[in-house]
Amino acid sequence: MPLNIPTLVMVDIYVLVLVGLLMLHAWRRGRRDSTLGYLAAALLLGALGTVLGSLRGIGMDFVPLVLGNGVLQISAALTWTALRVFVGRQPHLPGIFAGAVIWTLLCLNPAFYESLAVRVMVSSLMTVCYTGLAALELWRSRRSLEVAWVPALVLSLFHAGFYCVRIVVDQGMPFDMALASAGQGTRFFALLVFETLLYAIGMAFVILAMVKERAELKFRAAAYCDPLTGVGNRRAFMSSGEYLLKGCAQRGEQVVLLLCDLDHFKRLNDNYGHATGDQALVAFGQVVEGSLRKQDVFGRIGGEEFACLLGAADLEAGGQVAERIRREFAGLPLLEPGQLSVSIGIVSSRDGGYDLFRLLSLADDALYAAKDKGRNRIQRYPAD
Structure with missing residues (x-):
């Protein structure tokens, strides 16, 4: 035509x-x-x-x-x-x-x-x-x-x-x-x-x-990013964490959860100002991201509270990562020595299974035990 x-x-x-x-x-x-x-x-x-x-x-x-x-x-x-x-x-x-x-x-x-x-x-x-x-x-x-x-x-x-x-x-x-x-x-x-x-x-x-x-x-x-630190927010952590736990459960791999809380954060804000507090949060996020693998899940789930989910890892490996995070954050030149510290609670899927909410609850117990023992330390679940 x-x-x-x-x-x-x-x-x-x-x-x-x-x-x-x-x-x-x-x-x-x-x-x-x-x-x-x-x-x-x-x-x-x-x-x-x-x-x-x-x-x-x-x-x-x-x-x-x-x-x-x-x-x-x-x-x-x-x-x-x-x-x-x-x-x-x-x-x-x-x-x-x-x-x-x-x-x-x-x-x-x-x-x-x-x-x-x-x-x-x-x-x-x-x-x-x-x-x-x-x-x-x-x-x-x-x-x-x-x-x-x-x-x-x-x-x-x-x-x-x-x-x-x-x-x-x-x-x-x-x-x-x-x-x-x-x-x-x-x-x-x-x-x-x-x-x-x-x-x-x-x-x-x-x-x-x-x-x-x-x-x-x-x-x-x-919607899934913390605007201050640039890391995942609570929604992102829960979504990605559930996905990681499901895969590890299917493969029979252990999972370790690290729950981190910056010590005396309110006092830091009061003494040095909120701008310095924000810098501390950003710096901590960078320290943690530099210590994790690509497949691990990390997010800011509260004000000064962060969580890391390590796939295919046991308590020993999780403890090494936590210690590296604690040591590097404490050594940052942001403030005078001794002003920056973090307490970390650790729990394994052997104790909490593959339920993310239960792992967070048990890691929270370990975190408070670390706080009670003087802060700036790592505490595994179950606490001594």
């Missing part, structure tokens, strides 16, 4: 404007991620470039050939910039305008200006370059991206591949509405308009989904 080129061009312009305005609205509502702002600009400029390009045949060929194609190159560059910003890199302003500048300079050459085949080849190469750069941004950041980035990569590669095919098989057909309406157009040009339309729609909604997914991950991480 033949595709009507004027109708496709009109639909292309309408959809680009509509989707561009939707992305602009989403960006203005969010105000936190400039990715959607660059994407909205790319779509709206794509619509403008298509409008300018469709003015062939009315005596102003400079407008569609130079301005229209230049705007389309900036549109392609902004799509690349949107993905570049999404992965955490700064916009490359020279790169955004490089394609349009090169195109304008080439059009000053009469041989280039009057050769449709050469113009088609150069324009397609520029589109391939910008789309390839967009795909490269995703690929080089794939290890750090926590969102579904593969659809955007596939769309970019398909779009670049389509324009590579165009370089080989398409000799070009100008945006001449009069000729197109009379049926004098190539089928490939109709496919070009159709594919570009689908690419624009697909990339818009894929990038919007990526931005939304990343925002949801950030909110979820914030």
